[in-house]
Amino acid sequence: MELFTYERAHNPEAAVIAGAPSRAKFLGGGTNLVDLMREGIERPSALVDVTGLSQTIVETAEGGLLIGAAASNAAVAEHRLVRNRYPALSRAILAGASAQIRNMATVGGNILQRTRCRYFYDVNGARCNKRDPGQGCDAIGGFNRYHAVLGTSSHCIATHPSDMCIPLVAFDAIVHLAANGGSRSIKLAELHRDPGDTPQIETALDPGELITAIELPPLALARRSAYRKVRDRASYAFALISVAAALHVDDNRVTDVRLALGGVAHKPWRALIAERALVGQPATYDTFLAAARAELRAAQTQRDNAFKPELAARTIAAVLRTLAEEQA
Amino acid sequence: MPIIINGHDVAAPADPRVSLLDLLRERLDLTGTKKGCNQGACGACTVLIDGQRKLSCLSLAVQCDGHDITTIEAISEVDSLHPLQAAFIETDGFQCGYCTPGQIMSGIALRGEMQRGAPSHVTPRLEDVPEASNEEIRERMSGNICRCGANNGIIEAISSYVRGTL
Known part of the structure; x- marks a missing residue:
């Protein structure tokens, strides 16, 4: 690991000043960044520890929730208001990583964690456009069971590995950002990007910009929400595909629905095509499956992940059926 | 502020690259905490930080300044078992x-x-x-x-x- 300076930030203003140099990085729980530094993939010259910034989870005036970026994943999953009002968020966090890692990992760090693509990690043995732009992508044509099928490019087929972000994009979460020049807020759905021909650029953040909080808008629908994760072993594994869903059914028709997918794209994938296809339709399994398949129609599969579109479609339909039955 | 390890004050290392795990094992001879994968996959290095289970291999020792660490050596008295x-x-x-x-x-x-x-x-x-x-x-x-x-x-x-x- 290369030498770096370490500094603890005591407020967001000090953090963004300390984090302004181009090779500075903000440090949360370290569960991803410290590992990447050990692998020689991340080489920051300075670490600005932001775990002492806001960890609070409070109700907003509008009836939503404001979650400090330094809150641990475990604290969010366990919080009474999250469990009651946004159960899919609790479920998604609990489906990810291990108890130890959930205790360490922060909300901000979870959002900004990097792909677990094996070729991205293989510094000496594989080409990766994300790690070394222009080098090529050995995941394409390689072992790509875990790779993306939506929004991919010929430069990168890596996935974003977060579970937590999937319900967050489904629920229209807002990300609060601070920078040396001031603060702003953007939708989480607009923070991560498709790889295009610049897969090394993963977010819409400006250099030195810090996530200070996420805000969940009030969403009555989210009280009936679910998260289902399909993976190769029952615990402590990344998703092959995952689904966050919330559904409201009235008189056997879908009146409102939120859907997002994990494990299928370079970003948390909001399934807007399926959502639009469902509103006003009969709340039946066949309708759910047809809408889900419409979402996956644009999928481009690789050698080892041709199963993903149909698995994702069926999982969406199964989750929606369960949510509909609970309202019958 | 020191790191409090099993009730004792320990100065944080000057080199920020030192993990909590290496501080425990290599500098304090607290070798009960084990190094397995050193990348957060195996849990062999689990310790309590402020009462919560965490991975010492992915914790930088400097981050633990002011925090309370409990290792396997301190869960019971000498010659007794937890x-x-x-x-x-x-x-x-x-x-x-x-x-x-x-x-x-x-x-x-x-x-x-x-x-x-x-x-x-x-x-x-x-x-x-x-x-x-x-x-x-x-x-x-x-x-x-x-x-x-x-x-x-x-x-x-x-x-x-x-x-x-x-």
């Missing part, structure tokens, strides 16, 4: 023993998590108080790998510890 240690012996919860300190630190924290009602992935309803079923214990211990395959004994030991039926 109840969970006794349970591991009772149930044959180990073979080679390398993962055991991490398993035990994890199991101690697990009981606290269950007692305060924290749900897990397999808890049927998020609003319920989780039961100490084998399924719950297995899920909650998935961050600690045992390559010998002593898992049945490990789960049995922790289940009985959580249920208080030792």
Whole structure:
């Protein structure tokens, strides 16, 4: 690991000043960044520890929730208001990583964690456009069971590995950002990007910009929400595909629905095509499956992940059926 | 501020690259905490930081300044056993023993998590108080790998510890 300076930030203003140099990085729980530094993939010259910034989870005036970026994943999953009002968020966090890692990992760090693509990690043995732009992508044509099928490019087929972000994009979460020049807020759905021909650029953040909080808008629908994760072993594994869903059914028709997918794209994938296809339709399994398949129609599969579109479609339909039955 | 390790003040290392795990093992001779994968996958290095189970391999020692660390060396008095240690012996919860300190630190924290009602992935309803079923214990211990395959004994030991039926 290369030498770096370490500094603890005591407020967001000090953090963004300390984090302004181009090779500075903000440090949360370290569960991803410290590992990447050990692998020689991340080489920051300075670490600005932001775990002492806001960890609070409070109700907003509008009836939503404001979650400090330094809150641990475990604290969010366990919080009474999250469990009651946004159960899919609790479920998604609990489906990810291990108890130890959930205790360490922060909300901000979870959002900004990097792909677990094996070729991205293989510094000496594989080409990766994300790690070394222009080098090529050995995941394409390689072992790509875990790779993306939506929004991919010929430069990168890596996935974003977060579970937590999937319900967050489904629920229209807002990300609060601070920078040396001031603060702003953007939708989480607009923070991560498709790889295009610049897969090394993963977010819409400006250099030195810090996530200070996420805000969940009030969403009555989210009280009936679910998260289902399909993976190769029952615990402590990344998703092959995952689904966050919330559904409201009235008189056997879908009146409102939120859907997002994990494990299928370079970003948390909001399934807007399926959502639009469902509103006003009969709340039946066949309708759910047809809408889900419409979402996956644009999928481009690789050698080892041709199963993903149909698995994702069926999982969406199964989750929606369960949510509909609970309202019958 | 110092790092408080098993009740003793320890100065944070000058080199920020030193992990908490290496500080414990290489500089303080607290070798009970084990280095398995050194990348957060195996749980052998689990310690308590401010009472929460965390991975010392992915914790920079400088980050622990001002925080309270408990390692396997401090869970019982010399020549006595913590109840969970006794349970591991009772149930044959180990073979080679390398993962055991991490398993035990994890199991101690697990009981606290269950007692305060924290749900897990397999808890049927998020609003319920989780039961100490084998399924719950297995899920909650998935961050600690045992390559010998002593898992049945490990789960049995922790289940009985959580249920208080030792």
